Amino acid sequence: MMKIQVLFGTESGNAEVAAEDLAESVRNDSQEVEVQDLSSFSISELQHDSMYVFLCSTYGEGDLPNTALPFYADLSVVRPDLSGMRYAMFGLGDTFYTETYGHGATKLDDKLTELGAQRVGEIGRYDASTWEPVGECAVAWFAGVLEDVSAVR
Amino acid sequence: MDTPLSIAVIGSGPSGCYIAQSLRRSFPQSEITIYDRLASPFGLVRYGVAPDHQSTKSIQSQFARLFERENVRFAGNIEVGRDISLDQLRNTHHIVVLAAGLPGDRPVGVPGEDLPEVYRAGRLTRLFNAHPLEQTGVPKLGKSVAIIGGGNVSIDVLRMLIKQPEDFVNSDIDDAVLADYVRAPAGRIDLICRSTITNAPSDPVMLAELGRIQGVRFSCPDPIEVAEGAPRTALARAKAVEGLLAIDPGTETRVEVALHFGWAPVSINGDGHVRNVELRSVNDDRRNLHLDADSVVTAVGFDFDDGDWHGLGALKANLESGAMDHGLYRTGWIKRGSRGTIAENRSCAKAVAEEIVASVDALQRQTKPGYGGLPDEVRARAVDYSAWKRVDAAETEAAPGDRSRRKFPSHEHMVAIAHNKLVQTSAGTGAN
Numbered sequence: 001m002m003k004i005q006v007l008f009g010t011e012s013g014n015a016e017v018a019a020e021d022l023a024e025s026v027r028n029d030s031q032e033v034e035v036q037d038l039s040s041f042s043i044s045e046l047q048h049d050s051m052y053v054f055l056c057s058t059y060g061e062g063d064l065p066n067t068a069l070p071f072y073a074d075l076s077v078v079r080p081d082l083s084g085m086r087y088a089m090f091g092l093g094d095t096f097y098t099e100t101y102g103h104g105a106t107k108l109d110d111k112l113t114e115l116g117a118q119r120v121g122e123i124g125r126y127d128a129s130t131w132e133p134v135g136e137c138a139v140a141w142f143a144g145v146l147e148d149v150s151a152v153r
Numbered sequence: 154m155d156t157p158l159s160i161a162v163i164g165s166g167p168s169g170c171y172i173a174q175s176l177r178r179s180f181p182q183s184e185i186t187i188y189d190r191l192a193s194p195f196g197l198v199r200y201g202v203a204p205d206h207q208s209t210k211s212i213q214s215q216f217a218r219l220f221e222r223e224n225v226r227f228a229g230n231i232e233v234g235r236d237i238s239l240d241q242l243r244n245t246h247h248i249v250v251l252a253a254g255l256p257g258d259r260p261v262g263v264p265g266e267d268l269p270e271v272y273r274a275g276r277l278t279r280l281f282n283a284h285p286l287e288q289t290g291v292p293k294l295g296k297s298v299a300i301i302g303g304g305n306v307s308i309d310v311l312r313m314l315i316k317q318p319e320d321f322v323n324s325d326i327d328d329a330v331l332a333d334y335v336r337a338p339a340g341r342i343d344l345i346c347r348s349t350i351t352n353a354p355s356d357p358v359m360l361a362e363l364g365r366i367q368g369v370r371f372s373c374p375d376p377i378e379v380a381e382g383a384p385r386t387a388l389a390r391a392k393a394v395e396g397l398l399a400i401d402p403g404t405e406t407r408v409e410v411a412l413h414f415g416w417a418p419v420s421i422n423g424d425g426h427v428r429n430v431e432l433r434s435v436n437d438d439r440r441n442l443h444l445d446a447d448s449v450v451t452a453v454g455f456d457f458d459d460g461d462w463h464g465l466g467a468l469k470a471n472l473e474s475g476a477m478d479h480g481l482y483r484t485g486w487i488k489r490g491s492r493g494t495i496a497e498n499r500s501c502a503k504a505v506a507e508e509i510v511a512s513v514d515a516l517q518r519q520t521k522p523g524y525g526g527l528p529d530e531v532r533a534r535a536v537d538y539s540a541w542k543r544v545d546a547a548e549t550e551a552a553p554g555d556r557s558r559r560k561f562p563s564h565e566h567m568v569a570i571a572h573n574k575l576v577q578t579s580a581g582t583g584a585n
Contacts, residue, residue: 011496011499012212012215012495012496012499013171013174013212013215013499014212014215017215017218059496060385060386061357061385061386061389065496066496066500094208096206096208096358096362097358128208128209128211129207129208131207131208131211133214134214
């Protein structure tokens, strides 16, 4: 079983809630899961034998949340070779912001892909305007991603 | 040092909930109680965020977890200074964190501000949100209203005043207040922002949203262009204003809205009643303007009052540290002043929690009983989280079909529901 690393970038804390729920839903005796704030995670810790799950909100004019900016900046400057790394991406946004809805996750996804990492599954999307519980939405999405992963094996 | 740590947080708005979240993580064994003078938790998310911006209010579900899963106690209906003193709280808890926000709207500081038709934005926001401690009755706004202030609160007020009842679907607006206003709605509104479009403190999306409201004609006599290479927010704001100006409701026009950028109020004039507002160009490049107005709404931020905060003297903002005294801290607006969004109060709470963690060894030398050490009569009046859930359920149930909830505008009524006392009263009078 590969290790699952859940990394979140948040402004208001909703991505953190979603990250914890998601981790809880897949954690069991044989599945190692770790949750970390992107602001306290260094790109030098990225491993190729882990599965990464990013949960990322959007801020301002379609920007990454402040807590994710250092990580994103490091990726852009250092440009590590991420080929072989697999990840899934979940974006939190609000369709009230019609033009920039969920752009934070999209930007992070583009960067990871550009550096050679391989995304599994579609980008998950959560719209705060729906009042759906964000945790349930993330859990359901990730269950789908894991099915896709086992299907291609 | 194995004494369980007892922590009191004063105020259950975003800042209080965020600091409780952080402290729960750092001290999982501690006993945390969040006190609030209201019977409901969540503070400004519930009563400050506009009733038609429900997606912002959805952050409440994050805070609800504190009480539902993380063993944090809610003690509503307890006012520090009335039901209990700050000293009592400090004597019974190792750590007390003030997260009570800021009490009042900041004055604009111009002559005429004491005329009867000059209102504070905080009052209007609380009214439309059915705040239980706000005096009732919609102020007399008249046919033309001048709003002083260019931030998001001023745009909230503008939006409330130009919407029609059908625009509030799925909101939790106070319908009695709304009905009162729409009997004599404003026909002209001037929004006066001291900054230019480039530097205005408003969120461009908030401006753009105004364009979705039917029957409004916008004008802006000031330059709209922003310099090339201006920050993206400034470009987006200019684009939003251009979008508003392009709307032509023709004969359907119900209300005219004029946006003024780069104008500062000089005075509010009138003989016993508001007649007009005089404005000065902040760049001194144009002659003073006189705008006719029947009423003025001021929305220029919130501030510390000069009073004695429960024996602590007059408070001033401190951007560096949340520490105030041995075991006494503050976070959010009561620490930094009324700048910043909900998200910025989260990072503020994290920083203050780190300060607390760094100093905790020195605080834990004696046993402090926490909530259990408060007098019986104080604990008897407290509204705990399960009691609040009864109010929550009653509000949701009372909502008309096109509203998300109907907030009860009476504090006593909310407390009665919370304490399960309403049923007996109704049965006694034969009411339904």
